[in-house]
Amino acid sequence: MEAIRVLIMDDHPIFRRGIRWILDSADDMVVVGEAENGQEAIELADRLSPDVVLVDINLPGMNGLEIARVIKRRDPRIRIVVLSVHDDDEQLFNAIKVGAAAYQTKNIAPEALMQVIREVAGGAYLINDTVMSKPHVAARVLNQFRELAATGEENSQLFAPLTSREIEILDCIARGMSNREIASQLSISGQTVKNHITSILSKLQVNDRTMAVIYAIQRGWIKMGGEKPPEGEGRAARRRGGATGSAAGD
Template identity: 35%
Template structure:
């Protein structure tokens, strides 16, 4: 029964005490979620994760001391690491991108409605990316806008090699993801079913060894530079 389910254990990492309090109130109000730890900066985050073993870490990006990016990288190197959901105000796009490259499963805006934050926590806890198509497009735009059109990415050749393992339809799906399209929009563009899009996306995760749609999109962008 649902009442017998073990709650998803959550740690909140943010240097703003009010943000932590608000998130705790929202999360602890759900029967299937429980805040087990808080931290105000990266080193403390690593310590509380090692002590409390949360399933999901809500990670702020900009903090004094060790920032969220560095902390995310260290957390993801731990045995049985937690899922990391990045908190952002979109004034730190490059850090968010790097966190996603490192394996964080998604991000939420700090002004996201509480119900959507809860959904994102549950989604990430299940091992799935919490990234809306619109947010994906915005982050990708931030990444590509930071580079000159003529600048060659050092990872371009590696990205092209990875994409060479895909079928034509899988590559079309990857390019559509890079354009920020959702599953229904990809299905319409490629004239295939949503179920087929999901199957292609699953193949992309496996073949490219990535964990979220942003990582797929970044590989496509790197390959095209």
């Protein structure tokens, strides 16, 4: 099995060297380069073709998210792990929009960082779990689904095939509702809910409910902005839990 090729992008030499020291201890990883600014990171990504790029989000000059966007546009195969000093919802939204596979704070444990790199290199989108662990963030995402669908804008292939009922069901999923709760909320049968979810997954070509919610933002198709749900809704969503489940759910 070939080693995972990692490029480190951070403007602090000590932090870069620390990450390199951590990754050099792993038998299945190799640090192919280090960059201290955006232009250098983009050039190294073009030349070295890393599997994973670790990108610091807070940089002077060219923002880390812009760097990630350019790298992903030039080579969609490269997986981006965004590192931030703070756990910030706006940064999380933007990390999804540029196609990042993971969003982590810099206080992550060395072993955990190595595991993140392994998983994203294997094709996982760990950023999904980060979003769905925050009910108000997930609900805000679905607000963008509804708003863009309502305007009839055709700047993506995502919304054209989705019906207004399917948008409603995605909204319910993001709020952590089970199929039974969705059926009650929309006054339809449980089987009808399952049929709609199956249709959504098929249209968006994703495998589960979580990916259906996150699919559009990962590709930068969802506009930023929108209101957070009332505090009561947020508490209710937290009690119900995140929008998880495989396929059409139960």
